[in-house]
Amino acid sequence: MELRKNYFADVRKDDLHEIGQDRPRSDSPGHVTGKTSFFADRNFPGMLHLKMVRSPHHHARIRSIDTSEAEKHPGVARVLTAKDVPHNVYTILILIQVGPEDETVLADGKVRFKGEAVVAVLADTERAAQEAAAKVKVDYEVLPAVFDMEEALKPGAPLVNEYHGQNYYLYDSGECRKVRFGDVEAGFAEADHILEQSYQSSPIEHAPTETTGCVVAPAGNDRFTCYTNTQAMFFTLDNTSIILQMPGSKLHFVGGTVGGGFGGKVDVIVEPIAILGAKLTGRPVSFIYSREEEMQISSPRAAEKVVIKDGVMKDGRIVARKVTGYTDAGAYSRHSPYGAQKGAGHYPGPYTIPNVWIDTYCVYTNRTPSSAMRGFGVTIGDFALEVQMDKLARLIGMDPLEFRFINAYRDGDMKAHRQPTEGAALIECMQEASRAADWPVAEKYMAMSSYAKGA
Amino acid sequence: MAKVPVQFTLNGSETAEFIDSGSTLLHALRDKIGDTSPKGGCHQGTCGACSVIIDGELRLSCLTLAENCNGTAITTTSGLSEGGVLHPLQRAFLDAFASQCGFCTPGMIMAAKVLLDHTPNPSRDEVVQALSGNICRCTGYEPIIQAVLLAARANSQNAA
Amino acid sequence: MAIKRGRGVAAINYPTGMNLGGDPTQALVHSTPTGNFMVTLSSVDLGQGMKQIMAQICAETIGVPTDRVVVDTADTDTGPHCMGTFASRGTHRAGNAVIQAAKEARQVMLEVAAEELEVNASDLETDGLGNILVKGAPQKAISIFDVALSAHFKRGRSISGRGMFLIPRSYPEKETGAMKPSTCYAHACTVAEVEVDDETGEVTVLTVKNVFEIGRALNPKMVEQQLVGGSWMGISHALYETTEPYYPNRDHGGTDFNQYLMPGPGDLAETEIIVLERPSADGPYGAKGPGEMCANPQIPAVANAVFDAVGVRIDTLPITPERILRALRAQAAT
Ligand code: FES
Ligand code: FES
Numbered sequence: 001m002e003l004r005k006n007y008f009a010d011v012r013k014d015d016l017h018e019i020g021q022d023r024p025r026s027d028s029p030g031h032v033t034g035k036t037s038f039f040a041d042r043n044f045p046g047m048l049h050l051k052m053v054r055s056p057h058h059h060a061r062i063r064s065i066d067t068s069e070a071e072k073h074p075g076v077a078r079v080l081t082a083k084d085v086p087h088n089v090y091t092i093l094i095l096i097q098v099g100p101e102d103e104t105v106l107a108d109g110k111v112r113f114k115g116e117a118v119v120a121v122l123a124d125t126e127r128a129a130q131e132a133a134a135k136v137k138v139d140y141e142v143l144p145a146v147f148d149m150e151e152a153l154k155p156g157a158p159l160v161n162e163y164h165g166q167n168y169y170l171y172d173s174g175e176c177r178k179v180r181f182g183d184v185e186a187g188f189a190e191a192d193h194i195l196e197q198s199y200q201s202s203p204i205e206h207a208p209t210e211t212t213g214c215v216v217a218p219a220g221n222d223r224f225t226c227y228t229n230t231q232a233m234f235f236t237l238d239n240t241s242i243i244l245q246m247p248g249s250k251l252h253f254v255g256g257t258v259g260g261g262f263g264g265k266v267d268v269i270v271e272p273i274a275i276l277g278a279k280l281t282g283r284p285v286s287f288i289y290s291r292e293e294e295m296q297i298s299s300p301r302a303a304e305k306v307v308i309k310d311g312v313m314k315d316g317r318i319v320a321r322k323v324t325g326y327t328d329a330g331a332y333s334r335h336s337p338y339g340a341q342k343g344a345g346h347y348p349g350p351y352t353i354p355n356v357w358i359d360t361y362c363v364y365t366n367r368t369p370s371s372a373m374r375g376f377g378v379t380i381g382d383f384a385l386e387v388q389m390d391k392l393a394r395l396i397g398m399d400p401l402e403f404r405f406i407n408a409y410r411d412g413d414m415k416a417h418r419q420p421t422e423g424a425a426l427i428e429c430m431q432e433a434s435r436a437a438d439w440p441v442a443e444k445y446m447a448m449s450s451y452a453k454g455a
Numbered sequence: 456m457a458k459v460p461v462q463f464t465l466n467g468s469e470t471a472e473f474i475d476s477g478s479t480l481l482h483a484l485r486d487k488i489g490d491t492s493p494k495g496g497c498h499q500g501t502c503g504a505c506s507v508i509i510d511g512e513l514r515l516s517c518l519t520l521a522e523n524c525n526g527t528a529i530t531t532t533s534g535l536s537e538g539g540v541l542h543p544l545q546r547a548f549l550d551a552f553a554s555q556c557g558f559c560t561p562g563m564i565m566a567a568k569v570l571l572d573h574t575p576n577p578s579r580d581e582v583v584q585a586l587s588g589n590i591c592r593c594t595g596y597e598p599i600i601q602a603v604l605l606a607a608r609a610n611s612q613n614a615a
Numbered sequence: 616m617a618i619k620r621g622r623g624v625a626a627i628n629y630p631t632g633m634n635l636g637g638d639p640t641q642a643l644v645h646s647t648p649t650g651n652f653m654v655t656l657s658s659v660d661l662g663q664g665m666k667q668i669m670a671q672i673c674a675e676t677i678g679v680p681t682d683r684v685v686v687d688t689a690d691t692d693t694g695p696h697c698m699g700t701f702a703s704r705g706t707h708r709a710g711n712a713v714i715q716a717a718k719e720a721r722q723v724m725l726e727v728a729a730e731e732l733e734v735n736a737s738d739l740e741t742d743g744l745g746n747i748l749v750k751g752a753p754q755k756a757i758s759i760f761d762v763a764l765s766a767h768f769k770r771g772r773s774i775s776g777r778g779m780f781l782i783p784r785s786y787p788e789k790e791t792g793a794m795k796p797s798t799c800y801a802h803a804c805t806v807a808e809v810e811v812d813d814e815t816g817e818v819t820v821l822t823v824k825n826v827f828e829i830g831r832a833l834n835p836k837m838v839e840q841q842l843v844g845g846s847w848m849g850i851s852h853a854l855y856e857t858t859e860p861y862y863p864n865r866d867h868g869g870t871d872f873n874q875y876l877m878p879g880p881g882d883l884a885e886t887e888i889i890v891l892e893r894p895s896a897d898g899p900y901g902a903k904g905p906g907e908m909c910a911n912p913q914i915p916a917v918a919n920a921v922f923d924a925v926g927v928r929i930d931t932l933p934i935t936p937e938r939i940l941r942a943l944r945a946q947a948a949t
Binding site for chain 1: 622623624625626627628629630633635636637657658659660661662664666667670671672674675678680681686688689690691692694696697698699700701702743784787789790791792793794795796797799800802803804805806824826827828830831832833834835836837838839842843845848852856857858859860862863864865868869870871872875877887888889890891892893894895896900901906907908910911912914915916918919922928930931932933
Binding site for chain 1: 548
């Protein structure tokens with residue numbers, strides 16, 4: 001890696017003692033000696049292991065659940081169903097007033113994706129829990145499922161989630177989050193060329209080497225200590241307190257050393273049910289996702305569809321951009337309404353375009369709920385935007401890098417969501433890339449600056 | 456469930472324990488004996504985080520039955536440093552900033568140790584081969600490859 | 616049939632944090648009797664090195680070496696509130712909270728030193744090595760060790776501070792979408808060079824040259840860790856990864872690392888990383904969040920390079936050999 005100190009030297013002080021220094025990481029000696037304590041390295045005598053009975057169907061009504069055989073299985077301490085969970089219907093963003101509550105800790109009457117948690121089995125060993133889980137009998141009536149976002153949005157599509165009442169998240173702005181800036185139709189009318197293209201992604205797994213999980217120990221004083229690899233300690237504690245209807249003061253969360261997160265450990269999935277198990281049995285409980293659960297049950301990065309329509313002039317200026325983004329939330333909201341909204345704040349990308357129209361939808365389908373991942377709400381949008389930029393440049397016969405210089409945002413430029421650009425550095429990144437990759441651009445672009453014109 | 460005795464040398468110390476018949480070595484080490492340096496990243500033999508060295512060979516402890524290890528000599532990452540002095544591989548992982556979350560690190564170090572024990576001056580390709588059974592999601596692998604090459608260089612300088 | 620080369624470019628920006636729900640982090644700092652400093656947080660280290668970075672930020676602000684700072688984080692019985700580690704917010708939000716707490720602690724420390732040295736606190740400075748000196752008269756000095764002892768045993772002062780960083784919630788305007796969704800933006804530009812085998816559809820990324828602008832590299836080696844790992848993940852996303860290979864069809868999802876593909880140590884692109892620093896007005900020592908955006912530009916850069924190589928557009932991720940072959944076949948048919 002090289003630090004190029006020549007850029008922005010005029011606005012940067014480099015006289016610091018500790019900042020900017022390659023200090024060794026204080027946690028690395030623990031990592032290389034195997035002494036770092038991850039949550040699963042905690043082991044308690046008498047600890048129970050929790051295994052989930054999961055739905056084999058994408059969408060089904062639950063007619064009945066019979067746990068009697070499982071309860072009799074040797075080593076089983078307790079079997080939990082929806083009725084054991086004090087506040088079973090929840091949503092994590094309720095803490096910041098983003099509702100409605102739309103998800104069940106354990107399925108109650110219905111499952112909405114394949115792999116959904118239905119019954120929790122707690123037993124002395126993982127093996128006993130697994131064997132007992134296989135003895136739980138659930139009678140399902142399979143319902144039609146919908147997987148395709150376009151299908152889901154059509155009238156008459158199977159309804160994924162009754163708590164929403166329709167297959168999209170209803171924002172205060174309506175069926176999508178909107179950004180309107182300038183007059184996009186007037187922009188298209190004046191453009192020399194129009195290009196409309198559609199981009200698609202598929203769900204992506206965070207795949208941290210350490211799977212999601214927690215170990216809970218009753219502290220003996222009515223409190224519970226939860227060793228967890230959550231990415232957000234109080235967010236998880238406070239949601240747990242709501243779900244279990246237990247004062248937060250009874251909960252003690254310990255974490256902060258995590259075997260990779262990438263956004264995959266912000267869902268408050270394992271802690272509430274494990275703490276409930278510890279409370280009802282009085283014993284320590286371990287609930288750790290298997291690799292298979294991590295791959296297919298834990299929420300992935302959402303699949304997205306992005307449709308971009310641009311109006312561009314022969315001289316390289318983009319004069320209008322319309323973006324319609326669809327985020328596949330799967331069966332439940334989790335963080336997706338927030339992610340789709342983040343997309344609305346991100347488009348039209350780091351370019352100054354006078355006429356912009358953005359609609360972002362959060363769509364429900366019968367698949368594993370998606371959630372945050374590294375680049376949440378932005379990564380797939382950037383893929384779409386930057387491939388579109390390449391196509392536009394070729395459409396007007398311009399070098400793709402020079403084309404970006406023409407449209408790059410600079411300090412003071414007004415963004416579509418009506419914030420003035422501050423601290424821009426796109427131009428300088430492109431200048432340095434031009435040098436490093438030996439991709440020459442015209443001198444006038446190398447002379448540009450992100451600083452406001454005339455500043 | 457029937458308990459069976461297991462006995463082996465772990466990082467130079469005689470170790471014995473009663474375990475459930477059919478337990479994996481990973482389970483025995485972590486949950487019974489208390490050596491948590493091998494990590495369980497998949498329990499299905501696809502990530503390498505649980506790697507240990509049994510009689511000089513690299514093994515996935517999640518796929519090894521503990522009772523089959525009777526009489527063997529087992530090395531784990533927690534046993535590499537001697538008298539508080541880091542093993543050259545551990546030192547190299549620090550110097551090359553080759554750990555981020557650190558979850559893959561013990562397994563990586565085991566794989567690298569077996570390589571260097573057999574091939575003190577490996578080529579880059581040999582390092583890549585040796586690490587190819589270990590997943591890392593944080594580093595992009597390059598710093599780990601560099602750490603192993605660094606340790607090999609340090610070894611050969613000490614030997615010279 | 617041939618192996619064809621191409622290259623592609625992409626440029627991006629990325630928001631630090633996301634305050635569409637209000638975005639707070641708090642920190643506490645206090646000294647021990649012998650002048651070491653504890654930072655107490657509930658922020659989570661996912662492996663990116665939050666603990667180390669917070670120690671460096673506290674050390675810089677107080678004016679002591681980093682190894683005199685201990686970070687105690689992610690225990691809800693002791694650590695004040697943090698929203699969590701996501702949205703590239705950790706370094707930025709927690710760092711600002713730590714600076715505020717450390718400044719308050721530093722002020723008490725200087726006041727105690729001023730009493731010991733019988734000067735004004737405003738006439739004192741730290742040397743970064745553990746001493747407090749009188750400006751312009753460095754022979755008149757006291758160690759932070761002695762200042763802390765004095766505070767604890769003689770003067771009854773608590774060398775401590777509270778830090779709070781809150782970005783208030785922004786409510787998007789319904790009709791126009793006017794909002795302030797985040798704070799400072801990081802930037803990147805990536806040029807990728809690929810080889811595409813038009814017989815098998817296989818793509819090899821030969822080189823990626825990444826330029827990242829991240830505000831301030833607080834610890835350059837740790838920044839490099841993030842950026843190298845992120846660049847690898849970007850390429851992995853571009854070419855390999857999905858839990859639903861035939862999305863929206865729900866079948867054939869991988870359940871282990873043999874089925875869920877990512878580049879291994881033998882599949883690495885030659886990776887170059889260049890870092891620019893335009894300090895942000897609101898970041899801790901100017902830092903922005905680099906952890907997420909570093910994995911974004913490679914995806915379109917690789918897609919554009921594939922087009923440059925074989926003349927087909929793959930607008931669906933991941934860019935698998937199957938998709939390339941189908942596109943080549945469709946192209947040949949027209
Ligand atoms: S835990 Fe043994 S290979 Fe993953
Ligand atoms: S350092 Fe996190 S998996 Fe390798």
